[in-house]
Amino acid sequence: MYQAPRGTTDILPQEQAYWRYVEQKIANICQLYGYERIDVPAFEDAGLFSRSVGEGTDIVEKEMYTFEDRGGSKVTLIPEGTASVCRAYIEHGLHNLPQPVKLYYLTSVFRYERPQAGRFRQHHQFGYEAIGSDDPALDAEIIDMAWQFFRSLNFHHLLLSLNSIGCKTCRPGYLAALKDYYAKYTDKLCADCKIRLARNPLRLLDCKERSCQPIADSAPRSIDYLCQPCAEHFSQLQRYLGLLEIPFAVNHRLVRGLDYYTRTVFEVQPEVEGGQSTIGGGGRYDNLIEGLGGKPTPALGFATGIERIISNLKKQNIAVPPLLGPQVFIAYAGNDAKDETIKLASILRRAGIAVIEAIGNKSLKAQLRQANTLGIRHAVIIGDQEIKTGTVILRDMTAANQMTLPTNDNYASIYTYIVSQ
RNA sequence: GUGAGUGUAGCCCAGAGGCCUAAGGCGCCAGGUUGUGGCCCUGGAUAUCGAGGGUUCAAAUCCCUCCACUCACCCCA
The missing domain is CATH 3.30.930.10 (Bira Bifunctional Protein; Domain 2)
Structure with missing residues (x-):
């Protein structure tokens, strides 16, 4: 793997x-x-x-x-x-x-x-x-x-x-002073510091080895030079x-x-x-x-x-604002309803509303479960009944209530309702 | 490069030689009658137990090697 x-x-x-x-x-x-x-x-x-x-x-x-x-x-x-x-x-x-x-x-x-x-x-x-x-x-x-x-x-x-x-x-004057100072303590330095003394004396100062702390603390200070x-x-x-x-x-x-x-x-x-x-x-x-x-x-x-x-x-437990998720989930039951879903999803997206449509012919129950898991506020439900009567159901998942809206206005009332929320 | 610790399903983990054809929780999927989520209940899928070798009648469990991950050092963001 x-x-x-x-x-x-x-x-x-x-x-x-x-x-x-x-x-x-x-x-x-x-x-x-x-x-x-x-x-x-x-x-x-x-x-x-x-x-x-x-x-x-x-x-x-x-x-x-x-x-x-x-x-x-x-x-x-x-x-x-x-x-x-x-x-x-x-x-x-x-x-x-x-x-x-x-x-x-x-x-x-x-x-x-x-x-x-x-x-x-x-x-x-x-x-x-x-x-x-x-x-x-x-x-x-x-x-x-x-x-x-x-x-x-x-x-x-x-x-x-x-x-x-x-x-x-x-800097050269300071480095010389630093080396002179450290030269007095060579036998007390940790192995790393012995190398630093020869190669990169400035780094002697930020050694974390305990035994080197007092030496580094009272070392010459760059600002004095x-x-x-x-x-x-x-x-x-x-x-x-x-x-x-x-x-x-x-x-x-x-x-x-x-x-x-x-x-x-x-x-x-x-x-x-x-x-x-x-x-x-x-x-x-x-x-x-x-x-x-x-x-x-x-x-x-x-x-x-x-x-x-x-x-x-x-x-520090600092909260960050959540990213914007989809506003609408479209669920359907039946093949005619699926066609309608595809059309409606497109219409809403072109109008600037973020939509997830149900994919994969799952049960209505499974579709709504998905909407819930995704935390989407509005679910549009389209079934055979609705196709016959030219309506859709718009369910508010947070408030747990729903209404029936007409579709013969080219979905204008759905759009208007969602934008108003 | 050095040192220590850990490796069991997507995630958290039980398991200490045979009762492991590997348990539980989260998550996922499906159901709980006729087209509706969240809680609850039921069921289901998903693990070559990091890899290879060894010991043993028997290994997820013991030993070795390797690999990966984590933490620390060096140093840096």
């Missing part, structure tokens, strides 16, 4: 109300903040990600779905959205538009990982990017937008963490967030796993956490566009996982 590939899921009809709800809030918030939609390909040239996300990151090192296509090109199913958006910005000359350019996307992303709660090999990300300005007001807007997005979904009890990890001027412009940028950002009344906590141990981040990084998480707690994150990437071959262009963005949003909606 075939199963959905590991780490992928089918989104069944019963789940769709959550997806429509989230999609609608996405369209809404983007419209409010002036972000326009961009759709990027599901796969890209493999080199795009090693150059942007970073050669040494887990995503590039062990999680990419990369393969050669029939023409010998090396391609990768996109593991994130930012690189593609930046590629599109450069490719289509979007620097000719008034800056910053504001774009959002909603797309599948793919990472070859061991699945677990809140983690999949294919999942969906909503992300948005503002390209072409280093104004901290833009950082504030991006963060505010994320915060308002989650609020519009009715989330409460979310935490916003913020940090600044500097730029290419000041910021150059003047970065320090100024970070303090302006915090001031703006204060104006916006966005509650945030500076977390000195917040670093993010993608190499392209500079200056501002931030994350949103639910208060009560399970294994995978982060529901969204983002930051500034002032060197990325240039690194991909564009002109030096400061930018920043945010991304969030739809599956994690939905799982948190459920955890």
